[in-house]
Amino acid sequence: MVYDLIIIGGGPAGLSAAIYALRARLNLILIEKMAVGGQIALSDNIENYPGFPSLSGIELIQKFEEHAKGLGLNIIYDEVKDITYGEEYKIIRGVNETYQAKTVIITVGASPKRLNIPGEREFTGRGVSYCATCDGPFFKDEDIAVIGGGDTAVKEANYLTKIVKSIVLIHRRKEFRAEKIIQERLHNAKNASFELEHTPISINGTKTVESVTIENVKTKERKTIPVKGVFIFIGIKPQTSFLKNIEKDENGFIKTDHYTLMTSMPGVFCAGDAHSKKLLQVATAVGEGALAATSAIEFTCDIC
């Protein structure tokens, strides 16, 4: 069976691409390695997606999924390991099966970056977390640390202030990069304090996390803060290491022609957080999903 289109990844970008391509009546499948939803399913509250002033990540992605399934989306659960050229079509090699398609849209998104400091790996799941919604409730009435200064760190810190006893936000710079509106909210929270111009050096404990040691970026002075949890939000890395034949930037994000979102492999497009660009958000992911699908529809017609 040769599909018109295979979409790899079932996050916001993949579901948006599916909606556009299904409405053009392409014969397609979406391949997802885990559960449909992607990273946004990890977020407690989305406040910057137009039309929905406040809803959870799960509620938003369920709306996307229902919309796509209502148009007949066929989701295959498999992990894609490679994309190569066949004689006529692209060959998509999954763990369970090999698939063929005229066009492909890569929407594999990203996963959290690690600090790579002592104690991080050892205490992951025992005090170290990358998901406030999933693990925040385990730290009810405890003191915790949040690491990072971007939108995700400040937004998730805000959410955690409502659950935990106190949070200390540790950020290596003097200023935050996060949206001003969420910074203001965090500054107003009575149980939030800040360790700016500090980086974490180690996460310490015996069976579970007991403290975090931080270092002043200028004076190099160190101190240890007692905490029961450390939530790390220092950015993301694209899940693209399996793609050997497609051009990427120095950080592994996929490069495309910005007009059509075509990658260095003709007929293969990329959208969402895996794509090299400035803003990694749901709004940009769904916009790019729509654009990549439109380009794939045109490409399919050019070769039909």
Ligand SMILES: Cc1cc2nc3c(=O)[nH]c(=O)nc-3n(C[C@H](O)[C@H](O)[C@H](O)COP(=O)(O)OP(=O)(O)OC[C@H]3O[C@@H](n4cnc5c(N)ncnc54)[C@H](O)[C@@H]3O)c2cc1C
């Ligand atoms: C905690 C948190 C809070 C956030 N809050 C906001 C917010 O408030 N507002 C906002 O706009 N954005 C927010 N974001 C960012 C937003 O979630 C992302 O920009 C968006 O999810 C990107 O969508 P995507 O479809 O490109 O990728 P993803 O959501 O990462 O989805 C990629 C999908 O591809 C699948 N996949 C990966 N590799 C393979 C493979 N080899 N084979 C098959 N499937 C594969 C993954 O399992 C995943 O389901 C937040 C992110 C996080 C982590």
